[in-house]
Amino acid sequence: MHYAEARGDNAETLLREFLGSLPARSGFLGAELLGSPEQPGLYLVASRWAAEVPELSVPDGVKAWSFEVLAEA
DSSP: OEEEEEESTTHHHHHHHHHHHGGGSTTEEEEEEEEOTTSTTEEEEEEEESSSOOOOOOOTTOEEEEOOOOOOO
């Protein structure tokens, strides 16, 4: 799993563009752009990958983290 987070006036636009670039990457399984109604201006792209997350370049000002799935329900 990979998460990219941005806040601010142009955060949604930045992450929409980032989201659009992901399907061309090897191992891409899917992703969503999430917005928080309780935290206006906060956006997150959550993406899933078939194997290890590839090296992803995120836009300036975007924070990003990779996680391994340890359990599912």
